[in-house]
Amino acid sequence: MNHQTFSLQPFLTDDSLPNLKITGNISHHSNHLDINYQLTGDLEEVVIPTPVDTPTRQHKLWENTCFEFFIGVKNSQHYWEFNLSPAGHWNIYRFDNYRQGMQEETAFAELPFSIQNQSDSLLLSLKFNLAKIISENQAIDVAITTVIKQQNGYVTYWALAHTGAEADFHLRESFIIEL
Known part of the structure; x- marks a missing residue:
């Protein structure tokens, strides 16, 4: 098993x-x-969407607080973007190359994950099988990211690494976890 911990850093502005x-x-x-993500700190400053009873696949989740990660097959240009809203909504996009050929990944009809919204933390956990998109013997590179929308409307971008002049989660140089 390959297991790693992470701590995201904000894009400095x-x-x-x-x-x-x-x-x-x-x-x-x-x-x-x-x-598994854990968000702690001044959560009253963060717009946290209210959980829904029936989560659905939705577009543009990154316009609000959204936990994200990107998976690329090692030595390949194509990759997937996973979006997970604290409301329970989700989506997965497939790309052929850097920001090219964006398509909704239809291999998944659902992406169930759990949310625990506590007074001092927000926890999100996802467990799933990659077999629908990646062969078991393929090595993957991962970027872990989060978009935080504040109550004042300001949006901050968090990632393992910010390798560009602007916040850009799609840069393959930012896919720094190897699994």
Whole structure:
């Protein structure tokens, strides 16, 4: 099993950043991927969508608070973007190359994950099988990211690494976890 912990860093801007910390862990074993996020700090400053009873696939989840990760097959240009809203909504997009050929990934009809919204933290956990999109023997590179929308409307971008002049989660140089 390959297991790693992570701590996301905000993209630095001239604007003040919220007092938040985003940590977690990711593991990959027998083509199963488990990822857990923990958001702590001044959560009252964050727009956290209310959980829904029946989550659905939705577009543009990144316009609000959204936990994301990107998976690329090692030595290949194509990759997938996973979007997970604290409301329970989700989506997966497939790309042929850097921001090219974006298509909704239809291999998944659902992506169930759990949310625990506590007074001092927000926890998100996802466990699923990658077999629908990636062969078991393929090595993968992962980027872990989060978009945080603040109550004042300001949006901050968090990632393992920010390798560009602007916040850009799609840069393959940012896919720094190897599983």
